[in-house]
Amino acid sequence: MKLTPLTLEHALPLLHFELENRDWFEQNIEPREQDFYSLTGVQTHIAEMLLDKSLNKGLPLLITDSNEQIIGRINLHNITCGKAFLGYRLSARHTGKGVTKSAIIKLLPMARKLGIKRLVAMVATENIASQKVIESQNFTAVKKHRNFAVVQGNPLDCIEYWLELTSAEN
DSSP: OEEEEOOGGGHHHHHHHHHHHHHHHHTTSOOOOGGGSSHHHHHHHHHHHHHHHHTTSEEEEEEEOTTSOEEEEEEEEEEETTEEEEEEEEOGGGTTSSHHHHHHHHHHHHHHHTTOOEEEEEEETTOHHHHHHHHHTTOEEEEEEEEEEEETTEEEEEEEEEEEOOSTTO
């Protein structure tokens, strides 16, 4: 498993990844707009993420396997004043194998290099697996947000987690 910087050349494989895992993702997170699920939609999405990267407001990465196949995504977004939000999604068939945990470990030095002092992760209260991953990386739950999102028509509560990146040991 490795982290690969997202580029426009990833548009078609990323579209396939997102379509293949759409139902899985939408069980736990807000669905994307329908127009995302086209080559133009994914290209536009990538262009927006690369613009944020060029402005030091984001870091979009793919999680790839030994065959360079996309198995997930991990991103830093809304980077401002030394704080960034962590987001990730992993294909259904790669869950439970420590991939997300490894991806976060590999991401931490990149975050420090960008001058990030605090990572924030928002995790659904019902997503126990993601809570375990985040907590295993020493994130601390700081607040519960009621009705943070809507998934499949149902309000979703989330837990806000923080990880302070004040030293190379974290």
